[in-house]
Amino acid sequence: MDTPTRPGRSRPPRHREQGRTTLWIWLFLTPTVVLYGVYTVYPIFASYWFSFVEWNGFEETKTWVGLRNYREVLADPLFWSSFKITALFTVAAVPVKVFLSLLVALLLNSPKLPLRNLFRTAFFLPVVTTTAIVGVVMQIVFDPADGPVNQLLMKLGLVDQGVNFLGDSSTALWTVVGVYVWKWFGVTLIYWLAALQTISDEVYEAAEIDGAGPVAMLRNITLPLLKPFTIIITLLTLEATLKVFDLMLTMTNGGPFFSTEVVEIYIYRWAFAATVPQLGFASAAAVLFGLFVCALGLLQLLGIRAARKTGGSR
Amino acid sequence: MTAITVPRPRRSRRRPGDNRWTAGWIVRRLPYWFVALFLAGAAFLWIYPFLWMVSASLKDQMEVFASGLGLLPDNPIWENYQRAWTEASFGKYLMNTVIVTVVTVVLVVVRCAMAGYVLARYSFAGRKVVLGVLIATLFVPTGYTIIPVVEVSQRLGLLNSLTGMILALSGGAHVASILLYLGYFRQLPRELEEAAIVDGAGFLSLFFRVMMPMAIPVTATVTLMTFLATWNAFFLPLVFTFSRPDLRTLSVGMLAFVGENSIDWSGMAAAAVISLLPVVLLFVLLQRYFVEGIAGAVKQ
Numbered sequence: 001m002d003t004p005t006r007p008g009r010s011r012p013p014r015h016r017e018q019g020r021t022t023l024w025i026w027l028f029l030t031p032t033v034v035l036y037g038v039y040t041v042y043p044i045f046a047s048y049w050f051s052f053v054e055w056n057g058f059e060e061t062k063t064w065v066g067l068r069n070y071r072e073v074l075a076d077p078l079f080w081s082s083f084k085i086t087a088l089f090t091v092a093a094v095p096v097k098v099f100l101s102l103l104v105a106l107l108l109n110s111p112k113l114p115l116r117n118l119f120r121t122a123f124f125l126p127v128v129t130t131t132a133i134v135g136v137v138m139q140i141v142f143d144p145a146d147g148p149v150n151q152l153l154m155k156l157g158l159v160d161q162g163v164n165f166l167g168d169s170s171t172a173l174w175t176v177v178g179v180y181v182w183k184w185f186g187v188t189l190i191y192w193l194a195a196l197q198t199i200s201d202e203v204y205e206a207a208e209i210d211g212a213g214p215v216a217m218l219r220n221i222t223l224p225l226l227k228p229f230t231i232i233i234t235l236l237t238l239e240a241t242l243k244v245f246d247l248m249l250t251m252t253n254g255g256p257f258f259s260t261e262v263v264e265i266y267i268y269r270w271a272f273a274a275t276v277p278q279l280g281f282a283s284a285a286a287v288l289f290g291l292f293v294c295a296l297g298l299l300q301l302l303g304i305r306a307a308r309k310t311g312g313s314r
Numbered sequence: 315m316t317a318i319t320v321p322r323p324r325r326s327r328r329r330p331g332d333n334r335w336t337a338g339w340i341v342r343r344l345p346y347w348f349v350a351l352f353l354a355g356a357a358f359l360w361i362y363p364f365l366w367m368v369s370a371s372l373k374d375q376m377e378v379f380a381s382g383l384g385l386l387p388d389n390p391i392w393e394n395y396q397r398a399w400t401e402a403s404f405g406k407y408l409m410n411t412v413i414v415t416v417v418t419v420v421l422v423v424v425r426c427a428m429a430g431y432v433l434a435r436y437s438f439a440g441r442k443v444v445l446g447v448l449i450a451t452l453f454v455p456t457g458y459t460i461i462p463v464v465e466v467s468q469r470l471g472l473l474n475s476l477t478g479m480i481l482a483l484s485g486g487a488h489v490a491s492i493l494l495y496l497g498y499f500r501q502l503p504r505e506l507e508e509a510a511i512v513d514g515a516g517f518l519s520l521f522f523r524v525m526m527p528m529a530i531p532v533t534a535t536v537t538l539m540t541f542l543a544t545w546n547a548f549f550l551p552l553v554f555t556f557s558r559p560d561l562r563t564l565s566v567g568m569l570a571f572v573g574e575n576s577i578d579w580s581g582m583a584a585a586a587v588i589s590l591l592p593v594v595l596l597f598v599l600l601q602r603y604f605v606e607g608i609a610g611a612v613k614q
Contacts, residue, residue, distance in 0.1 A: 032429040035425065043462035046466070182360070
């Protein structure tokens with residue numbers, strides 16, 4: 001990202017003019033610096049400060065308690081459980097999403113396939129819909145007694161009585177994983193289609209002349225050329241999966257018995273949904289989560305760099 | 315770095331001699347029709363929840379469940395919509411969502427374009443610092459910053475107001491948009507500026523009359539991505555409207571509706587349709603740009 005800039009002009013501008021340009025540059029940066037400073041940079045540092053105090057949010061008083069919040073968060077089995085659930089959710093959702101969408105993308109990429117734009121639209125439709133509303137609608141769809149899913153299962157004779165998909169701690173997480181994959185499938189699909197577009201038609205035409213069939217082309221051309229994209233797409237998907245808050249909160253609210261409480265819901269519960277909010281405690285959890293996500297982000301940058309090296313182009 | 319919204323190359327390999335609808339052509343195409351049939355089944359499954367929801371919004375309470383998977387209501391009951399629109403305030407929530415989304419999109423486009431432009435085309439003291447901070451915070455999750463955001467909004471007297479919500483939504487993570495503008499402006503030829511300066515353009519007219527019109531493809535992408543993110547935002551609107559139900563957006567209103575009214579299923583379905591319809595319509599109209607925008611952002 002840090003390639004040296006070429007200044008906008010070739011001739012060195014006169015001194016006064018340069019001063020005026022600098023003024024304009026900073027005027028242009030002001031909205032970003034101010035907004036970003038207040039709503040992103042300040043919160044990053046403030047989170048650290050809050051994590052060292054006891055503070056209920058109603059009063060101004062914040063009492064310095066040192067590392068106590070961290071000790072308490074780290075000693076809370078529910079915090080570790082929320083971490084585990086976030087990890088489990090990610091591990092379950094990411095591979096399914098990445099490979100299922102690759103499969104569909106390969107099918108959709110064929111120029112001879114009829115109705116391909118229609119299919120693309122259909123698979124992308126859930127992506128544009130509001131997650132929180134999808135979550136609420138899914139509560140109706142998965143209703144244990146009367147929801148359409150259970151009615152279908154009963155009609156097919158697969159179950160005798162309705163399954164309480166979202167109310168049973170053994171099925172709730174997997175149900176949300178399923179809905180999550182359905183909801184965000186289209187994004188990964190588009191990523192793959194974009195990646196497939198980078199392979200030029202000539203390569204395939206040459207292979208056709210050499211007598212290669214579709215399977216040989218897939219194995220020897222398409223998949224090897226997609227390899228560098230696999231890392232990027234997997235990491236993008238992974239990062240998005242960590243932000244499952246909306247869907248989880250509206251579908252299960254972390255329940256039943258905390259079995260779907262991901263880290264963001266844990267933070268939310270202590271900071272906003274508790275009768276006496278524990279903002280210091282919640283901040284300590286947030287800082288730990290933030291550090292974890294940043295570490296993943298760093299890994300992502302390294303991964304993309306490695307992918308670029310092996311991929312050559314781009 | 316490629317341009318963002320290059321039209322997709324047509325991949326049709328039909329050649330002049332390629333006769334359609336001959337027996338041989340049909341046989342060769344048969345496997346594709348099988349694949350299409352399989353995909354059609356999957357696609358129907360994909361959009362079924364939406365169809366079911368629309369149909370449920372036109373049924374009465376009993377019929378929602380009695381008719382099971384069936385999609386056609388006996389006779390459509392439009393009252394459900396009336397109930398959701400006025401009694402459950404979804405008309406108001408829609409208004410709030412539109413205001414918040416439109417203002418946020420305008421703010422984000424303007425500020426990201428300006429920042430991306432100067433970062434791309436000028437070297438100045440502090441440039442590396444600004445860029446470094448932006449990139450370092452690329453991955454910060456909402457859950458991490460939400461507590462201080464609420465705290466600072468409260469101190470500024472902006473909590474429980476649409477203004478506060480808009481500022482928080484447009485102030486947070488839009489690094490990707492800045493980077494999109496940066497990448498686009500950087501690859502424009504330098505002759506453009508030289509010609510404009512010879513013609514007597516100053517800093518402002520250079521930006522507004524030369525650069526921004528060139529950047530329409532990026533602006534379209536950023537507009538759509540911001541629009542989607544803001545329209546669908548949930549965490550921030552939720553905590554910004556705890557004590558002001560009249561300021562709820564659609565997604566927050568929907569959650570509250572369920573909390574207060576967990577038996578009115580057809581009303582809920584109608585509310586969900588009201589909430590989803592505008593964005594779905596917009597998507598169907600502009601779907602090419604949505605898709606290209608996301609694809610372009612990845613190809614970078």
